[in-house]
Amino acid sequence: MTPRLMGLPIQLATRPFQQASPLAFLLPQFQPTRQAHILASLSDNPSAYNKRIRRGRGPASGKGKTSGRGQNGQKQHGKVPAHFNGGQTPDEVVHGERGGKNPFSVEMAPINLNRIQEWIDQGRISAAHPITVRELTQSRCIHQHKDGVKLLGGNDSGSETESTLKQPIHLVVSRASASAIAAVEATGGSVTTRYYTRRAIELIMKREIHPFLSRAWSAQAAPEPLLHAAADNAVDPDQQQQLADSVLPPPGFRYRLPDPTRRRDIEYYRDPAHRGYLSHLLKPTEGPSLFFRSPEDRKMTAGSRKEKVLPANRLW
């Protein structure tokens, strides 16, 4: 069962393995005469094993006389209820739990512009293509995509003296800060924010969902350069409207990317200040809110109200 000598191919099988040599006695013996099979001698490092503490087995064990339980008392003889505080009001009553968890909150993975620039400098992200959550996660620029990506400016406020960006880049992210948008656009790039869910990003990473095309996405959703950059990546800008009208996912993908249904989300992506991908849907005077009318809108309708024409003998 266990081989003592290696089996060699046929050309060598006839040669003896242990040939007596006149100088053999000078060499130290490396090989024992009998070798057990390696599977029989496997074990982890000795330090990987812990010796069991045997309590109450004599003074030499170190846990002998009182077995590590100290002197007299309830704790030596039996058990004491957890959190028992000697009979006074328990801690959980005096200092009860406060606060709670908001199940509706979303957690964003923050990413600073200087980090993206570092990744571009290292050649880990290409500035020629759109930078989406897929590229950021694949290149480990962010480590957990969570519910989405929020782009932050860091110290970069978009002024030319402090600018960290060296080239125009085109980003599609979940949210973006005002300073980040200013900094990216100062170099001629673009930021587009669009709606993502955690599950959708998981499927984007598996290449089962397109990183930004969805039904609500249209050719006007993002600036021209982004679409041209994406065109290299098997998305034709001319086909975008066609894809958006279709119920089917884009060719090569299994599912469609979801669009927001909650009012708060829709309003965020309708806002031109956020560079939302739904902001092109707004009419010239319309605001992003689905409920309140924008001040301009109210002013316009107010302007159209008839002015009172008073007779000559009336003051008011």
Next chain:
Amino acid sequence: MPGSEILRSLRLLSRSSGGLLSGPERVTRCLTRSMATEAQINTTTASSPVPGTAWAPTPALVMTYDFPSMEPVRMVEYPEKHLLMPIRKDLLHRAVIYEADISRHGTASTKWRDDVNGSHRKLYPKRALAVPVLSPVRRGGGVAHGPHPRDFSTDLPAKVYDQAWRIALSHRFQRGELIVIDNEISLPSESTPFLVKNILETNGWNSRKGRSTFITEDVDLELLVKMEKFSKHAKLMGRTDLDVKKLLETGRLIIEKKALDRILKAHSRDLNNRPARALY
């Protein structure tokens, strides 16, 4: 140390005279070298840096053979991180235990008194031990503290597991128990099972010198059926059926070069230290 230098020169001397002074491990290595000269392939040139140093490690020289004639075909170089890994029994142990834990079904199941079908009624009124029929003390009752289905699998870092694969292959290679086949391990379909038997006997691959494991990239079902008749001597398995324990099990591995390359490629995650980058 003058003593060690004497020893080293002695070893060199013994190598040049056939290389049969030291133990069997060294013998095989020297014999492989001698086969290299038979195949007449230049392995090292004078201009290259001194091999065996950290910046120019000696690659593993592997002779490939033709199946079933077992004639040497060519020498192939493998990086020393692939086939010359030093043995680490602790890592092999962890990998073997990890695989064994995964392979446990964990389906053992018993019924606690609540799960057993029956009445919870007391057997007799007002009497000691008048416990219901389903109590664990009764025959036909539930089982106290019995096994329940659970997952026995444990975790092992992927980089450790990959190292274990290459250590196992290196161990086999350094003992001369890794025979690499240049072509595919296959036999003509009209051949009888006795051809398999003859191949095993001629090459000394039968159970007398430890069994053999044949590893192929794609499993040839006809060959598999023929091999199964001699399962006492050899077994045939596809690359995907392998694990670290199976690499260590029998007397030798007879492996297709294609399968070996795939294994080494799949289990080199600890060697690829390039930073992650976006894919376009």
